[in-house]
Amino acid sequence: MTLKQKQALLAYLGCYDGAIDGLWGEKSQRATIVFQRSYMAQEDVDGIFGAATEKRILEVIATGEKPAVAENATTAPGWWKDIRYFTRAEFRCPCGKCGGFPVEPEEKMVRTVDAIRAKLGKPIGIVDSGGSGVRCPEHNAKVGGVATSYHLKGMAADLHCATATPAEMKKAAEAVMGKTGGIGLYGWGIHVDVGKYSRWNG
Numbered sequence: 001m002t003l004k005q006k007q008a009l010l011a012y013l014g015c016y017d018g019a020i021d022g023l024w025g026e027k028s029q030r031a032t033i034v035f036q037r038s039y040m041a042q043e044d045v046d047g048i049f050g051a052a053t054e055k056r057i058l059e060v061i062a063t064g065e066k067p068a069v070a071e072n073a074t075t076a077p078g079w080w081k082d083i084r085y086f087t088r089a090e091f092r093c094p095c096g097k098c099g100g101f102p103v104e105p106e107e108k109m110v111r112t113v114d115a116i117r118a119k120l121g122k123p124i125g126i127v128d129s130g131g132s133g134v135r136c137p138e139h140n141a142k143v144g145g146v147a148t149s150y151h152l153k154g155m156a157a158d159l160h161c162a163t164a165t166p167a168e169m170k171k172a173a174e175a176v177m178g179k180t181g182g183i184g185l186y187g188w189g190i191h192v193d194v195g196k197y198s199r200w201n202g
Helices: 003-012 026-039 051-063 078-080 107-120 137-142 166-177
Strands: 156-160 182-185 192-194 199-200
Touching: 003 051, 026 051, 051 156, 078 107, 078 137, 107 156, 107 166, 107 192, 166 192
Parallel strands: 182 199
Antiparallel strands: 156 192, 182 192
C-alpha cells in the first residue's frame, strides 16, 4: 500500500484532512493515531501505519463499520487545509454520544495552537484525559469543567508535549498570543483559549 493510499483511507474515515500527496509527515502520523485510538486496542496506538493498522483499516472499510471519529468530516470548514500540525478529529469530544462535534473548533483557536506548535518546534498533542478539545455539556460536567468553559464553544484546547516542559510550552504560547486569550499552566501541560485575557497556574 502506497503512502497516498494510506492517506486516502485515513481521509475517508475522517481521521486525516491534509493533502493526499504521499508525503508522510507529522499530520499523517497524528491521523494514524486518531484511527488507532478509535478502532484498535490501546496497546496498538503507536502512530505507525504498519501491517496491523493496514489490516484493521481495510476491515473497517470493507465491513462498512461506521466511522467513529468524524461523522461530520464532510462539513469541515475549508480553512482546515491550512492547518499544518493538527487534524480536526483530534479536537472531537470523546464521550461517544454527541457525534464528536456539538460545536466546531473555532478557527482562531486552531490557528493559535498550530502557531504554538510551530513556535515550540516540537510535537504537541491534545490532552486525552477529560476530552480537552471540544466538549459537549454532558462530558464537560462529567470531567468537572466549569459551566462557562470555552471548551463548550470550541474556543479552547489543552496541550501536552512529551519532549518539552509545561513551562517551555507556556513560553511558546506567550510568544504567539501576547496579551490575548487565556493560558493556564499545569503539571500535564497547558490550557489555551481565545477568550478574554487571563493567565493562571493550575
